[in-house]
Structure formats: structure tokens, C-alpha cells
Amino acid sequence: MPELHLTKDVKASFPPRFQRPSWLGTALFALFLGFFLWSLAGAGMSIGDLVRGLPNMGTIAGEMFPPATDRAGPIMEAILVTFQMALVGTVIGVVLSIPMALLAGRNTSPHPLVRHVTRSIISFLRTVPDLAWALFFVVSVGLGPFAGTLTIIVDTIGFCGRFFAEAMEEVDPGPSEALDSIGTSPLDRIAVVQIPGALPSMINTSLFSLEKAVRSSVVLGLVGAGGIGAELAVSMEMFRYDQAAYIILMIFILVYAVEHLSSRLREGLMHQSK
Amino acid sequence: MTSLASPLLQQAVVSDQSTASSLQVQGLTKRFHGTTAPVFKNVCFNIYKGQSVALIGANGAGKSTLLRCCVRLIEPDEGNILLSGETLSSKKGRELKKARNRVGFVFQKHCLVPRLSALTNVLHGNLAHRSGPRNWSQCWARQVDRDRALHYLDQVGLADLWHKRCDQLSGGQAQRVAIARALMQEPSILFADEPTASLDPKSGQVIMELFAKLSRAQNLTLFFVSHHVEHALHYADRIIGLRDSELQLDCASGTETTVSLRGFYA
Numbered sequence: 001m002p003e004l005h006l007t008k009d010v011k012a013s014f015p016p017r018f019q020r021p022s023w024l025g026t027a028l029f030a031l032f033l034g035f036f037l038w039s040l041a042g043a044g045m046s047i048g049d050l051v052r053g054l055p056n057m058g059t060i061a062g063e064m065f066p067p068a069t070d071r072a073g074p075i076m077e078a079i080l081v082t083f084q085m086a087l088v089g090t091v092i093g094v095v096l097s098i099p100m101a102l103l104a105g106r107n108t109s110p111h112p113l114v115r116h117v118t119r120s121i122i123s124f125l126r127t128v129p130d131l132a133w134a135l136f137f138v139v140s141v142g143l144g145p146f147a148g149t150l151t152i153i154v155d156t157i158g159f160c161g162r163f164f165a166e167a168m169e170e171v172d173p174g175p176s177e178a179l180d181s182i183g184t185s186p187l188d189r190i191a192v193v194q195i196p197g198a199l200p201s202m203i204n205t206s207l208f209s210l211e212k213a214v215r216s217s218v219v220l221g222l223v224g225a226g227g228i229g230a231e232l233a234v235s236m237e238m239f240r241y242d243q244a245a246y247i248i249l250m251i252f253i254l255v256y257a258v259e260h261l262s263s264r265l266r267e268g269l270m271h272q273s274k
Numbered sequence: 275m276t277s278l279a280s281p282l283l284q285q286a287v288v289s290d291q292s293t294a295s296s297l298q299v300q301g302l303t304k305r306f307h308g309t310t311a312p313v314f315k316n317v318c319f320n321i322y323k324g325q326s327v328a329l330i331g332a333n334g335a336g337k338s339t340l341l342r343c344c345v346r347l348i349e350p351d352e353g354n355i356l357l358s359g360e361t362l363s364s365k366k367g368r369e370l371k372k373a374r375n376r377v378g379f380v381f382q383k384h385c386l387v388p389r390l391s392a393l394t395n396v397l398h399g400n401l402a403h404r405s406g407p408r409n410w411s412q413c414w415a416r417q418v419d420r421d422r423a424l425h426y427l428d429q430v431g432l433a434d435l436w437h438k439r440c441d442q443l444s445g446g447q448a449q450r451v452a453i454a455r456a457l458m459q460e461p462s463i464l465f466a467d468e469p470t471a472s473l474d475p476k477s478g479q480v481i482m483e484l485f486a487k488l489s490r491a492q493n494l495t496l497f498f499v500s501h502h503v504e505h506a507l508h509y510a511d512r513i514i515g516l517r518d519s520e521l522q523l524d525c526a527s528g529t530e531t532t533v534s535l536r537g538f539y540a
Binding site for chain 2: 172174175177178179180181182183184185187188191192193196197199200
């Protein structure tokens with residue numbers, strides 16, 4: 001190893017291996033730690049309850065096997081409705097998200113005020129939980145899959161609207177500048193630069209949104225918004241854990257199939273050119 | 275032009291002084307916010323129809339800014355610009371866009387839409403004149419426009435790659451597609467901002483030869499920025515140069531040599 005020679009000046013100012021944390025940083029970390037420990041109590045974390053609950057878990061799990069297929073027909077029908085709700089809700093939500101994203105994007109919005117208002121609407125749609133939207137729509141339009149579909153539409157706009165806008169903002173500005181230099185209209189530039197540029201990310205987000213919608217449409221049934229959730233709630237309430245196991249298995253197959261298909265579709269669509 | 279002090283400065287050479295001006299730049303000055311020194315000041319020159327003019331200068335001399343100011347992609351602080359005799363400085367909105375559609379622009383990076391095919395990217399040159407979905411994609415384009423787009427791709431030697439996505443083309447091929455897009459626009463003047471800067475020397479030469487061939491064949495006015503003194507000497511009729519915020523060089527390319535022009539960068 002060659003001998004290293006350092007000048008005296010450099011040695012004197014050699015940086016320490018670790019930096020002393022600031023008072024503010026230390027205080028904030030202590031505050032976080034205190035709040036976390038307090039939250040453990042607030043969250044009802046109890047090892048004793050967990051241990052006491054283990055035999056019950058074992059009993060329920062035991063009763064789940066073998067899964068009961070006596071109501072296979074109605075369950076399959078409910079699974080199909082669940083998927084249809086998710087598909088229709090996602091497609092309509094994605095279509096409505098595109099204009100919302102164009103109004104919310106920094107480089108596509110016609111005016112900063114329009115952008116801020118649209119962003120606020122999208123944030124509101126996203127931050128209100130889907131279960132709250134489902135309760136709202138069940139009361140508004142009645143029990144059934146329509147309420148669930150409306151919930152998924154709203155949830156999809158909140159999710160896709162934000163990510164579509166961000167995808168359009170991240171598009172390389174070069175092609176847009178090139179077309180601007182020859183006097184093209186903003187609408188043309190959005191159609192030929194922003195949308196094709198953001199398309200891979202938009203496809204990803206849409207397919208992820210479909211997966212998310214399938215999962216959430218299962219839960220929506222619990223509050224009467226249609227789909228397989230209602231069947232699951234009834235089975236659990238009637239202590240038919242074997243039937244519940246069959247429903248859970250069907251939900252797993254549906255979610256897995258949608259995830260698998262969406263990733264295959266994603267790969268196929270990415271490699272197409274126009 | 276009283277501000278021109280360099281010994282390299284000569285009388286601007288115009289092959290035919292009676293030819294109409296394609297671009298007239300009068301007293302153009304640009305300062306960026308927060309800086310006191312101008313990027314360039316009181317720049318004046320004329321480019322005549324069919325002429326090929328190279329703009330040279332060191333890094334940061336303001337060449338690209340000057341080129342962009344000529345079509346008001348960057349707003350100049352002072353001065354006047356006339357494009358084919360029409361004042362550009364006073365135009366706004368739709369009028370400015372209409373004036374710009376006669377100017378083709380080729381950038382250092384090709385600035386193509388990566389996911390779209392070469393043919394669709396060339397077709398986008400048509401958007402300068404005709405807006406709407408029929409010029410968004412070759413799938414929906416009028417047959418006459420598809421034929422024209424393919425013709426320009428053929429002129430740059432890439433007709434057989436019309437279906438290729440632009441992110442699958444090499445740097446040189448992509449730059450040729452960008453030239454075809456500019457030609458599709460049927461411009462009266464073609465601006466090129468260091469079109470060979472991101473290419474290897476051989477591809478760069480191919481691109482410059484293509485520019486020279488096409489501008490001669492179509493009597494197209496060409497105004498290009500270049501770092502390559504050899505390109506300026508070989509492919510331009512006339513060379514202008516920015517140094518110390520001023521236009522200090524304006525000469526016919528035939529009167530200079532590589533060595534004398536390199537002195538301009540000193």
C-alpha cells in the first residue's frame with residue numbers, strides 16, 4: 001500500500017466520521033419516541049390478549065376446513081358482480097381522471113387557479129376513505145352494487161387523477177418545446193406529447209387501480225354496497241366459518257387472477273407503438 | 275455595425291444582394307433576470323433566402339439564446355426581428371404562432387416523442403399548419419399526409435424504418451427523423467441548434483451533409499449553431515460569431531481557415 005502524505009492543514013480539518021446531532025434533531029427524535037410509546041397503549045397492543053386469543057384463532061381456523069361448497073352458485077355470482085363493479089368503476093374512473101389530471105397538471109392546466117381548485121377536489125376525493133363514500137352512496141342510491149360502483153369511480157378519480165397529473169408533469173419537456181417552436185396549439189401538444197409520454201405510467205396506475213378496486217369492492221359489500229363482501233359478512237355472522245373459508249379462497253383466486261392478468265397486459269401494452 | 279471590433283470581422287458576404295431577406299435581426303439585446311451583463315447586445319444581421327449561415331462562439335456565449343430569441347421562444351429585451359419581411363416583435367398569441375410555423379427547428383437533442391413511430395413523429399411537423407386529431411397519429415392521418423411524411427423520411431434515408439419507435443433508433447437516426455419532421459412543415463427557414471452535438475463525428479458529418487443537400491435541393495435558408503469549426507467552414511456560406519456579448523464575426527466561409535476561426539475562441 002502506498003504511503004499517504006497529507007498536509008498539516010488538511011489533517012487539521014479532516015471531517016469527523018460521525019456528526020454530532022443537532023439539539024433540535026435530538027429533541028424531535030425523543031418526542032417521536034415518547035409519542036410512539038404512548039401510541040402503543042392507545043392502539044390497545046396487548047400480548048396477554050393475543051395469547052388468550054390464540055386458542056380461538058385455532059378453533060376458527062379448524063372450523064374453516066374443509067371449505068364448504070354448498071352455496072357455490074350464489075357465491076360465484078357474487079364474485080362475478082364484485083369483479084364487474086370493480087371493472088366498470090375503474091374504467092369510468094380512469095376516463096374521468098384524464099380531464100381532471102389535465103386541469104391539475106402544472107404543464108397542462110390552463111390557469112394556476114384552475115390547477116389549485118382541481119388538485120383540491122382530487123385530494124378531497126382521495127382522502128375521504130372509500131368506506132365513508134360507500135356509506136354515503138348506500139344512503140343516497142340505496143343498497144346494492146350501484147353504490148359500490150359509484151364509490152369505486154370516486155376512489156379511482158382521487159387515485160388516478162393525482163398520479164396521471166404527476167406523470168404528465170414528468171414528461172420530457174423537449175418534444176413539447178420543439179412543437180411549441182413551430183406554433184402548434186396546446187391541445188395538439190397535450191395529445192401528441194403529454195399523453196403518449198405519460199402513457200406507460202398511466203397504464204401502470206390504471207391497472208394498479210383495478211387491482212385496488214377489486215380488493216376494495218370486497219370490503220364495500222360489508223356496508224351493503226353489493227358484491228361478495230355481503231356474503232362474507234353473513235357467513236361470519238352465522239358462524240359458518242367453512243363457508244367463509246370458501247369465500248376467502250374465491251376472493252384470493254379473483255385478486256390473484258386480476259393481478260396476474262394486469263401484469264401481462266401491462267407488458268403487452270408497453271411495447272406497442274403508434 | 276459599429277460595435278464589431280474583431281480583426282476577423284469582414285463585410286457580410288451575400289451571394290446575391292438583391293435576394294430577399296429571410297431573417298433580419300436589428301439591435302437584439304438579451305439580459306437574464308438577476309444579471310447585469312447582457313448575454314448579447316445590439317446584435318444585427320441579415321440572412322438572405324437560400325443562404326446557409328453558421329453561428330459560432332464559445333460555451334455560454336449566447337448562441338442558443340440568440341437562436342431562440344429569433345423566433346421569440348425566449349423574449350429579447352430590445353431589438354426587432356423580421357421574418358420574411360414581416361415584423362415578429364409586435365406579434366402575439368395566434369399571430370405569433372402563425373409566423374412561427376414557417377420556421378423549422380432542429381434541436382441538439384432530437385426532441386421526438388419516444389413512444390411513437392418515426393412516421394407519426396414526422397407527421398407532427400404538419401401540426402404547424404393543421405391542428406387536430408388527423409395529425410396526431412399516422413393511424414388517422416390523411417393519405418396525402420402519410421405519403422408526404424414517408425417521402426421526407428425517404429429523403430433522410432429512413433423510409434424503411436417508418437414503423438420503428440423513436441426510442442429504438444440510434445442518436446443519428448433520431449436526428450434524421452427530427453430533420454424529416456422539420457421538412458414536413460415545409461418551412462421557409464430552418465434553424466438548427468447544435469444538431470450534431472450529441473452525435474459521434476461520423477454521424478455528425480452525415481447529418482450536416484444531409485442539411486447541406488436538402489437546403490441546396492429545396493433552396494432552403496439554413497441558420498445553424500455549431501461548435502465544430504470544420505462544419506461551419508464546410509457547410510455554411512457564411513459564418514457569424516458571438517464573443518464578449520457582441521457579434522464580432524461576420525464573414526464568408528471561404529475567406530477563413532480552421533486555424534483563423536479557432537483563434538476566435540481564444
